[in-house]
Amino acid sequence: MKKKPIILGIESSCDETAASIITENEQGKPIILSNIISSQVDVHKEFGGVVPELAARSHIEKIDLITKKAIDDSGIKMNDIDAIAATAGPGLIVCLSVGLSFGKTIASLLNKPFIAVNHLEGHALSPKLNSKLDYPYLLLLISGGHTQFLSVQGLGEYKRLGTTIDDAVGEAFDKTAKLLGIEFPGGPQIEIYAKKGDPYKYELPKPIFHKGGCNLSFAGLKTAVLKISKQIKTKQEKYDLAASFQRTIEEILLKKSKIAFKEFEKINNNNKNKFIVAGGVAANKKIRKILENLCEKENFEAIFPPVDLCGDNAAMIAMVGLEKFKLKQFSELDHPAKPRWPLDKDAIFLKGAGVRL
Numbered sequence: 001m002k003k004k005p006i007i008l009g010i011e012s013s014c015d016e017t018a019a020s021i022i023t024e025n026e027q028g029k030p031i032i033l034s035n036i037i038s039s040q041v042d043v044h045k046e047f048g049g050v051v052p053e054l055a056a057r058s059h060i061e062k063i064d065l066i067t068k069k070a071i072d073d074s075g076i077k078m079n080d081i082d083a084i085a086a087t088a089g090p091g092l093i094v095c096l097s098v099g100l101s102f103g104k105t106i107a108s109l110l111n112k113p114f115i116a117v118n119h120l121e122g123h124a125l126s127p128k129l130n131s132k133l134d135y136p137y138l139l140l141l142i143s144g145g146h147t148q149f150l151s152v153q154g155l156g157e158y159k160r161l162g163t164t165i166d167d168a169v170g171e172a173f174d175k176t177a178k179l180l181g182i183e184f185p186g187g188p189q190i191e192i193y194a195k196k197g198d199p200y201k202y203e204l205p206k207p208i209f210h211k212g213g214c215n216l217s218f219a220g221l222k223t224a225v226l227k228i229s230k231q232i233k234t235k236q237e238k239y240d241l242a243a244s245f246q247r248t249i250e251e252i253l254l255k256k257s258k259i260a261f262k263e264f265e266k267i268n269n270n271n272k273n274k275f276i277v278a279g280g281v282a283a284n285k286k287i288r289k290i291l292e293n294l295c296e297k298e299n300f301e302a303i304f305p306p307v308d309l310c311g312d313n314a315a316m317i318a319m320v321g322l323e324k325f326k327l328k329q330f331s332e333l334d335h336p337a338k339p340r341w342p343l344d345k346d347a348i349f350l351k352g353a354g355v356r357l
């Protein structure tokens with residue numbers, strides 16, 4: 001019986017230091033042997049956001065311990081590892097460099113292949129850790145740094161259908177939380193506040209709702225939340241604003257997903273299309289629910305990673321490593337850290353003032 005590949009994944013692109021060991025069973029189903037995540041929330045709390053230098057220092061302090069724990073917990077020996085996959089971008093360069101150098105060092109010490117992984121591809125493949133998923137599929141990536149609709153044609157083959165032209169949706173959640181006085185990282189708290197509020201109390205703008213195809217915009221929303229938050233006096237009004245914000249995001253994602261479905265169908269000819277929602281914001285239960293309902297109506301199958309694999313983790317990085325390992329897509333040891341690394345390299349840059357849709 002042929003030995004199944006064992007992959008070590010390493011992630012350090014932002015404020016999570018993570019390591020994971022995965023393999024697969026006889027049927028080719030991925031198995032997570034360990035998945036260790038150390039969050040830096042306490043390091044950044046007093047600054048209200050991620051401070052790159054502090055994040056990098058914390059990665060340096062923890063990366064070896066986290067990786068050792070991932071190996072110990074998995075029950076394998078260091079020498080059993082067949083390849084090392086580490087995030088090489090996009091992200092904060094000082095943070096990326098830590099995990100990347102560490103991964104390369106282990107690869108050269110063990111004399112095993114090194115695989116540089118695009119963090120966004122990690123999110124894109126994260127549902128494969130618990131669902132059988134063949135290409136092509138439609139992906140909505142909603143995280144703290146990215147908001148994109150992508151047609152995933154194959155490993156490393158992406159066609160961007162739409163993107164945010166300003167803030168990422170997770171960023172909008174975090175900024176709204178900050179304006180409501182919720183401690184960093186506030187995004188997940190908005191969901192909890194929203195449950196206690198009236199979603200129709202405040203009318204917030206939905207930029208480019210009626211134009212721009214499935215491109216999205218959230219910056220105007222933040223300005224509106226800022227104005228209202230200055231007039232708010234009671235806790236109930238905070239809940240109402242959170243609920244109104246959550247509803248507005250749902251309406252934007254619903255409308256834009258419908259458009260993305262049509263665009264996806266134009267370039268793919270499947271019997272049953274699959275819609276994958278991944279990234280930190282995909283942990284939002286209400287967003288999952290409304291997109292699931294939309295899929296039922298539109299004959300798409302909705303697939304989400306488990307909630308604990310929506311945020312940044314190293315199992316998803318190892319997942320990309322596993323697929324690349326099987327195709328012998330290895331990287332050189334001088335592979336650079338890339339702060340910007342779009343999945344669709346042909347997509348035009350659509351951000352900032354003067355963007356035309």
Ligand code: KG4
Nearest residue numbers: 143144145170187188280281283284311312
């Ligand atoms: O994918 P992720 O862990 O990191 C990036 O690659 O950006 O996503 C983090 C983002 C943060 O903006 C966080 O506020 C948001 O995901 N997030 C949520 C929820 N859980 C995490 N946003 C809304 N509702 C949630 N339940």
Ligand code: ZN
Nearest residue numbers: 123143311312
């Ligand atoms: Zn991420």
